[in-house]
Amino acid sequence: MLVIIERQPTIAFFSFQLINMKQKRTALSPEEQKLFGDLMPEELEEVLDSGLHRRHFLKLMSLATAGLLASHLIGAEQLFARAADIDDIQDLIPGAIENGVNLSFNVNSKATKVLVDSRMTLLDTLRERIGLTGSKKGCDHGQCGACTVIVDGNRVLSCLTLAATCEGKSVITIEGLAKGNELNPMQAAFLKHDGFQCGYCTPGQICSAVALMKEAKEGQASFVTKDIRAQQQGILLTDEEISERMSGNICRCGAYPNIVAAIKEAQTGKSVEQNWLFVG
Amino acid sequence: MNPFKFSMAQNQSQAVNMLVSNNSAALLGGGTNLLDLMKEHVAAPTELIDITRLELKTIEKNALGISLGALAKNTDTANHPIIRSDYPLLSKAILAGASAQIRNMATNGGNLLQRTRCSYFYDIAMPCNKREPGSGCAAMEGFNRMHAIFGWSDQCVAVYPSDMAVALSALRASVRVLQQDGSSRNIAFDDFHILPGQHPEKDNSLKHGELITSIEIPENKLAAHSAYVKVRDRNSYAFALVSVAAGLALEGARIGDAHISMGGVAHKPWRALKAEAFLKGKTASTANFRAAAKAEMAAAKPLSHNKFKVEMGINSITNALEMALKG
Ligand SMILES: Cc1cc2nc3c(=O)[nH]c(=O)nc-3n(C[C@H](O)[C@H](O)[C@H](O)COP(=O)(O)OP(=O)(O)OC[C@H]3O[C@@H](n4cnc5c(N)ncnc54)[C@H](O)[C@@H]3O)c2cc1C
Ligand code: SF4
Ligand code: FES
Ligand code: FES
Numbered sequence: 332m333l334v335i336i337e338r339q340p341t342i343a344f345f346s347f348q349l350i351n352m353k354q355k356r357t358a359l360s361p362e363e364q365k366l367f368g369d370l371m372p373e374e375l376e377e378v379l380d381s382g383l384h385r386r387h388f389l390k391l392m393s394l395a396t397a398g399l400l401a402s403h404l405i406g407a408e409q410l411f412a413r414a415a416d417i418d419d420i421q422d423l424i425p426g427a428i429e430n431g432v433n434l435s436f437n438v439n440s441k442a443t444k445v446l447v448d449s450r451m452t453l454l455d456t457l458r459e460r461i462g463l464t465g466s467k468k469g470c471d472h473g474q475c476g477a478c479t480v481i482v483d484g485n486r487v488l489s490c491l492t493l494a495a496t497c498e499g500k501s502v503i504t505i506e507g508l509a510k511g512n513e514l515n516p517m518q519a520a521f522l523k524h525d526g527f528q529c530g531y532c533t534p535g536q537i538c539s540a541v542a543l544m545k546e547a548k549e550g551q552a553s554f555v556t557k558d559i560r561a562q563q564q565g566i567l568l569t570d571e572e573i574s575e576r577m578s579g580n581i582c583r584c585g586a587y588p589n590i591v592a593a594i595k596e597a598q599t600g601k602s603v604e605q606n607w608l609f610v611g
Numbered sequence: 612m613n614p615f616k617f618s619m620a621q622n623q624s625q626a627v628n629m630l631v632s633n634n635s636a637a638l639l640g641g642g643t644n645l646l647d648l649m650k651e652h653v654a655a656p657t658e659l660i661d662i663t664r665l666e667l668k669t670i671e672k673n674a675l676g677i678s679l680g681a682l683a684k685n686t687d688t689a690n691h692p693i694i695r696s697d698y699p700l701l702s703k704a705i706l707a708g709a710s711a712q713i714r715n716m717a718t719n720g721g722n723l724l725q726r727t728r729c730s731y732f733y734d735i736a737m738p739c740n741k742r743e744p745g746s747g748c749a750a751m752e753g754f755n756r757m758h759a760i761f762g763w764s765d766q767c768v769a770v771y772p773s774d775m776a777v778a779l780s781a782l783r784a785s786v787r788v789l790q791q792d793g794s795s796r797n798i799a800f801d802d803f804h805i806l807p808g809q810h811p812e813k814d815n816s817l818k819h820g821e822l823i824t825s826i827e828i829p830e831n832k833l834a835a836h837s838a839y840v841k842v843r844d845r846n847s848y849a850f851a852l853v854s855v856a857a858g859l860a861l862e863g864a865r866i867g868d869a870h871i872s873m874g875g876v877a878h879k880p881w882r883a884l885k886a887e888a889f890l891k892g893k894t895a896s897t898a899n900f901r902a903a904a905k906a907e908m909a910a911a912k913p914l915s916h917n918k919f920k921v922e923m924g925i926n927s928i929t930n931a932l933e934m935a936l937k938g
Contacts, residue, residue, distance in 0.1 A: 432617050449617035449659070452646075472647050473713060485686075485715045491643050492716070495617045496661055539712065546711070551690050554706040554847070559699045560834070562692060578847035579710025 362512070432495040438463070439507025447494045454478045454489035457504060465505035465534045469581070476580035479535035480504050486542035488579075505534035508541060516600075517541050520593040524605065528584035536580045540594050543568075543576055547598065568598060613655040620662050623789055623822060629660045631791050631820040638662050638822065640682065640721030643713050648726065652735055653742055663718070667824055670694065676829040678787075681720030681822075685775065686711070688719055698828060700837035700858055704778030707841045710848050720823035723776055723786065723803070726814060727769040727878075728850055729758065740766045741811040748811075756916040757852070760924070761877040767811030768914055771804055771879050772850050778839060780872035780880035781856035784828045791820040797827070804879030811878075833858030833870060838934035840927050841874075851875035853923045855883075857931035859895060866890045869903070871928060876911075876920060883907045886928060895936050897929065904928035 430449040437443065438461060445460050454471075457463045457480070469477030471490045478490040481503040508515035517540050520526070527533040550564040555575045568576070573591045582590065588605055596603040620626035630636050637656035639645060640663060648654035667682040670691045677698065679688055688694060689705035705714065708722075731737040731749035738747035750758055750768050758768040779800055786798045804815045817823070837858035843849040854874035860867040869890040871883035886907040893899045904925040911921045 430614055430616055449615055450612040471650065473643055476710065476712060479712055486712050487716050488643070488712045491641075491646050491713075493617070493639070493642060493646065493659070493661075496639070496642070496663065498619075543711070549690075551686070552695065552702060552706060553711075554703065556706075559702050559706075560696050562695055575847050576711055579712045581848075 434494055434498055436497045436499060437501040439503060440501075445494075449493070449495055451494045452490050453480070453482075453492040453494045453497055453502070456494040457489060457502075463504050463506050466538075467531055467534055469532065469535075474581070475532070475535075476539060477532050477535040479539045479580065481538055481542050484542070484545060486539050503538070505538055508537065515541060517544070517593070517597045520597040521590070524589045524593040524596065524603075525586070526590040526593040527582075527586050532580060532582045532584075536577070536582065536590055539577060539580045540590075540597065543573075543594065544598060546576070568595070570595070612649045613652070613657070615656055616658040618658060618660050619664060620660050621664070623665060623667070623824065624793060626660055626662050626665065627789055627791060627793075627820060627822050629658070630822070633658050634819065636660055640718035641684070641713075641716035642721075643709075643716050644721065644725040648733075651733055653726075653733060662822070667720075676827065676831075679719050679826040679828070681824050681826070682718050685709075685714040685717040685719065685722060689714070697834050698782065698831075699834060700782060700839055700856055701775070701778045701828070703837075703839035704774045704854075704856055707839055707851075707854070708774035719775070719826055722773055723779075723823065723826070724815065724817070725773055728772045729769040730754070732769065741769060741807075744810070744812050752915075754916060755914040757850070757875075758914055758917055759877050760911040760913045760917060760920045761881050762806045763878065763912070763914075764807045764809065764811070766809055767807035767878065769807070769811070769878060770875055771814070771877065772874075773880075774839070774841065774851065774854060774874060776800075776804070777854055777872050777874035777880045778856045779826060779828070780882055781837075781858055781870040782828050782831060782833075783870070784826050786823055787825045787827055788817065789822045789824050790818075795824065800880070801882060807878045814878075831858065831870075832860040832867075833935075835938050836861060836935045837870075838931045840931040840934065842923055842927055853920055853927050855924075855927045855931040857928070857935045859932065859935045861895060861936075864894050866893055866895050866899075869932070871903075871907075871932070873924065873928070876924060883928065885910070890932075895932075897933060900929045900932040900936075901925070903932070 428448055431446050432449050434447050435444045443461065445456065447456055454466055454468055457466050466480055466489055467477040468490060469475035473488050473491045478488055479486050480489045483500050508518060517537050521537055547566045547568055548564065550562055550566055552559050553572055553575045555571050570591050573594050592603050592605045618629055620629060630638065635656055636658035637645060639659045639661045645654060663682060665682050667680040669680045670683055670688060671678055672693060677693060685705050689702045695702050729750055731753060732739050732741050737749040740746060740748050748767055755768055759770050784800045786803050788796050788798060790796060798816060802816060805813060839856050841851050841854040843851055851874045853876060856872045858870040869887045871886050873881040873883055886903040889903040889906045890899060907928060908921050908924045913921055
């Protein structure tokens with residue numbers, strides 16, 4: 332479950348920037364210090380004294396906690412997933428790349444400026460340039476939903492969105508759903524119901540499900556809606572409705588029954604039993 | 612992806628001018644089809660003109676029916692209160708396509724212009740007359756299970772994939788286009804998409820430099836009796852093997868007018884003209900529905916791997932008409 336930020340711009344051109352970035356590595360946040368102290372109290376002093384910085388800390392944590400990080404420490408993921416070094420990226424010289432586009436938008440409630448190649452998708456921009464690696468690249472062709480993010484309130488596929496089209500827009504990714512260490516109810520429901528196995532599709536599933544709650548509230552219809560002409564707001568979604576409306580998110584591990592249960596629980600706020608009936 | 616210049620159009624005439632001044636420029640709607648094709652090097656425009664900020668997003672009633680802005684999203688169109696109550700066939704067809712995420716991105720204009728999903732078209736190592744005129748058609752003797760049974764030519768056997776367009780065909784819509792000289796023209800839906808003939812590289816009658824501004828649907832009496840049936844390899848998020856949009860304008864127990872179009876069977880939405888003609892004035896009954904379906908499908912010319920589509924077509928038309936009758 333541990334998300335490590337490894338920002339390695341794939342474009343060789345950017346490598347000269349790395350030297351600059353490394354010097355400006357941000358220090359550990361108080362929350363990160365506390366978490367580290369809880370897990371490895373003896374090492375904390377040493378880590379702080381030796382002036383280890385965040386990137387090293389994250390690497391250390393990944394080694395130290397492999398297999399150790401119980402799900403009650405899930406909030407740790409949020410800490411690690413905060414974007415690093417966003418300021419460094421702004422330093423790029425605009426004319427330095429062919430067809431560069433200067434982009435200002437809002438990512439997880441933070442005003443963000445970044446120079447992108449016109450060809451760059453929103454997904455690659457989030458992952459490679461802004462350090463938000465929660466959104467996943469499953470297929471890069473709109474066929475799996477792993478890259479789902481919420482743009483101006485609506486779920487979309489970041490792999491088929493050009494970053495340049497996001498000027499002035501507001502993007503929410505999986506990293507932006509929790510409030511501090513408090514999980515979004517949909518995240519909590521996915522945890523409770525084991526709405527995942529390998530977890531690869533999960534950020535997309537959760538972003539998709541969060542936006543689905545808004546769609547249901549607004550009364551949007553789906554292909555399985557019984558009477559499309561009758562219109563009402565605040566629809567309570569049946570299993571069939573959830574499956575149809577979540578069909579844009581493929582789960583190779585087949586955690587579907589758990590995902591449906593989690594979404595039901597998040598929507599109703601009531602404890603939901605899993606439905607193990609496989610309809611074929 | 613090839614390098615391209617990214618431009619944003621502020622208004623319609625600017626979009627057209629930008630397009631006219633660069634022969635290899637393309638308009639960018641939701642990008643859900645164009646970007647995919649660019650990643651596969653099937654499309655390689657040197658300039659993308661983002662038109663999503665144009666004010667062509669309204670859906671409004673007019674004297675003749677309803678007008679759908681070309682830049683309105685598929686989701687907003689399917690969920691518009693008037694579309695849901697008066698043109699539910701369109702809502703259903705849109706919602707049968709793609710996924711919630713893609714429908715949130717896809718524009719009405721872009722949907723009409725989406726290209727075939729023929730896998731040989733997508734694979735640049737394969738011959739394909741649509742992608743590269745004169746190179747041959749890999750599907751003709753290859754895997755053509757998903758391909759056409761009507762209207763194909765010796766050059767191309769691809770099918771056109773849009774669900775939305777099948778409903779628009781049944782609803783006898785038209786497409787409004789802004790031309791290079793600033794004037795507009797209306798293209799009847801039947802004439803908008805074209806059969807492959809000797810020029811499969813062309814999907815429709817739009818010219819470079821033209822901008823779709825809206826889709827116009829005439830008023831109809833089908834709302835209470837329409838249905839969209841889509842048969843596919845999985846329950847959701849899959850393209851149609853066969854789909855049918857059906858609407859019945861009833862006069863008592865008799866059919867005043869039947870509207871039937873099919874998807875997944877041809878290079879364009881296939882108006883089932885023979886079935887429509889057969890049903891006019893007849894009693895609305897399963898026997899008549901099946902007879903009409905058979906009359907339509909008798910002219911089908913299946914390929915080596917898609918003979919099943921003929922029987923599937925008969926059943927799907929019958930089924931859609933029964934559902935439409937029930938309401
Ligand atoms: C995985 C997947 C599954 C899908 N499943 C289905 C399905 O089951 N059924 C279905 O119907 N569709 C399906 N789709 C296709 C989807 O509906 C289309 O990609 C979408 O409707 C295209 O709209 P867009 O706005 O994104 O078009 P774009 O990709 O932006 O544009 C498509 C084309 O239209 C041109 N264009 C756009 N707007 C205009 C305009 N106003 N005037 C002139 N030219 C214009 C562009 O230049 C481009 O050539 C699927 C897509 C994916 C990726
Ligand atoms: S069917 Fe058409 S699109 Fe497919 S390979 Fe043949 S020419 Fe190309
Ligand atoms: S990575 Fe975007 S849909 Fe698969
Ligand atoms: S949890 Fe593994 S793909 Fe969904």
